[in-house]
Amino acid sequence: MKIFNEPQQVIANRIKENSTISHWKDWKWQLRNTIKTIDQFEFLTGIRFTEDEKENLKETLDKFPLSVTPYYASLIDEDNYQNDPVFKQAMADSKELIVLENEMADPLSEESDSPVEGITHRYPDRVLFHVSNICSMYCRHCTRKRKVGDHDFIPSKEQLAKGIEYVRNNPVVRDVLLSGGDPFMLSDEKIDWLLSALSSIPHVEIIRIGTRMPVVLPYRITDNLVQILKKYQPVWINTHFNHPRELTSSAKEAVRKLADGGFPLGNQTVLLADVNDCPRIMKKLVQKLVENRIRPYYLYQCDLSEGLSHFRTPVGKGIEIMESLIGHTSGFAVPTYVIDAPGGGGKIPVMPNYLISWSTNKVVLRNYEGVITTYKEPEHYENKFCDRDCSDCKLELNLQEGDEFHALGIEKLLSDENDSISLIPENNDRHSRRKV
Numbered sequence: 001m002k003i004f005n006e007p008q009q010v011i012a013n014r015i016k017e018n019s020t021i022s023h024w025k026d027w028k029w030q031l032r033n034t035i036k037t038i039d040q041f042e043f044l045t046g047i048r049f050t051e052d053e054k055e056n057l058k059e060t061l062d063k064f065p066l067s068v069t070p071y072y073a074s075l076i077d078e079d080n081y082q083n084d085p086v087f088k089q090a091m092a093d094s095k096e097l098i099v100l101e102n103e104m105a106d107p108l109s110e111e112s113d114s115p116v117e118g119i120t121h122r123y124p125d126r127v128l129f130h131v132s133n134i135c136s137m138y139c140r141h142c143t144r145k146r147k148v149g150d151h152d153f154i155p156s157k158e159q160l161a162k163g164i165e166y167v168r169n170n171p172v173v174r175d176v177l178l179s180g181g182d183p184f185m186l187s188d189e190k191i192d193w194l195l196s197a198l199s200s201i202p203h204v205e206i207i208r209i210g211t212r213m214p215v216v217l218p219y220r221i222t223d224n225l226v227q228i229l230k231k232y233q234p235v236w237i238n239t240h241f242n243h244p245r246e247l248t249s250s251a252k253e254a255v256r257k258l259a260d261g262g263f264p265l266g267n268q269t270v271l272l273a274d275v276n277d278c279p280r281i282m283k284k285l286v287q288k289l290v291e292n293r294i295r296p297y298y299l300y301q302c303d304l305s306e307g308l309s310h311f312r313t314p315v316g317k318g319i320e321i322m323e324s325l326i327g328h329t330s331g332f333a334v335p336t337y338v339i340d341a342p343g344g345g346g347k348i349p350v351m352p353n354y355l356i357s358w359s360t361n362k363v364v365l366r367n368y369e370g371v372i373t374t375y376k377e378p379e380h381y382e383n384k385f386c387d388r389d390c391s392d393c394k395l396e397l398n399l400q401e402g403d404e405f406h407a408l409g410i411e412k413l414l415s416d417e418n419d420s421i422s423l424i425p426e427n428n429d430r431h432s433r434r435k436v
């Protein structure tokens, strides 16, 4: 696909007559002309809804607003928009107003796990830092749908300073994940300021940025932005392609700039009904990602957020897709399929079963072809006592942090610490009946 192909030119000229490719490729022009209403959407794309449809859509937008970049709108196949994966991610659906049992506004408890405004501290060594409240496009499947369009703002430096302060005061945090909204909605100047502040904290080893700009507004990835980011390596960037159709020449160009800038690139895909819930589409997607130097990172089961019920699939669909990827294509093209646990339990990987059975000295496995095989375990493996306290261990790890290590959760059950035989939920009935 060329840049400034016909659909792009048509939309550009409907926005303003005699628009040029340099307007189109200016990300600020794209933002200024972002589609916010049904009428604007119809006018620019040429798609026409019935009066009834419009009525329903307008009601939906009152709850969950619309925002589509002209660029992303230009990818919609106007003649078959009802089945179009780009249309479905961009345009509202009145099914968003359906709220089912078990659905929640904040299923991942991001707000209750927030020690200070903007920070979600869930895992031991890393934090999520919401540095922007806005996006260029409002993905219809957004897990933070509760917040979309609420009150659009870019936090001030004073507000961001609270998050930076939290990271500075918590030496356990070695990985800061910038998210939002989209962090690349911030101005270059503010990104520079923020990264400079974070990377000057001695215990921050890496900074990660989660952005959908390469997919919905690839022109945001300017040479200037890349130059700024380069000053703060190691910076890892995760993007969000959901369908192979999104890898256009503009998107590839943005991704190439980032890869050439030396940023390891990952991709997070959400499994979405009628968009990408198909083993063949997903295989094509991961292969195209790898071809463009993006490593598929996570495949997400769609969260239990209110307004997403029509996008959700059974977990079995995800496992079926994983079955069709593992072994069938390059190992590094295979993402980890995860369910983000409702209530803030974090991401839980889910996989087909490959371990069929085992005895004291043999494991029975099956491969992707259905071949059943055995692996003979070593006869003379010497078990090492391990309570995760490295001071008595003969392995020459020489880890400075060794003496501060505390095993956690299931890891603790597996270590040789004799005081942890089981993990018991709070308020366990059986335990509360015990005498002492």
Ligand SMILES: *Cc1c(COP(=O)(O)O)cnc(C)c1O
Pocket: 120, 121, 122, 123, 126, 127, 128, 177, 347
């Ligand atoms: C996903 C997520 C992270 C990062 O998890 P990784 O598995 O390290 O990618 C960190 N914090 C929160 C709250 C998250 O949701």
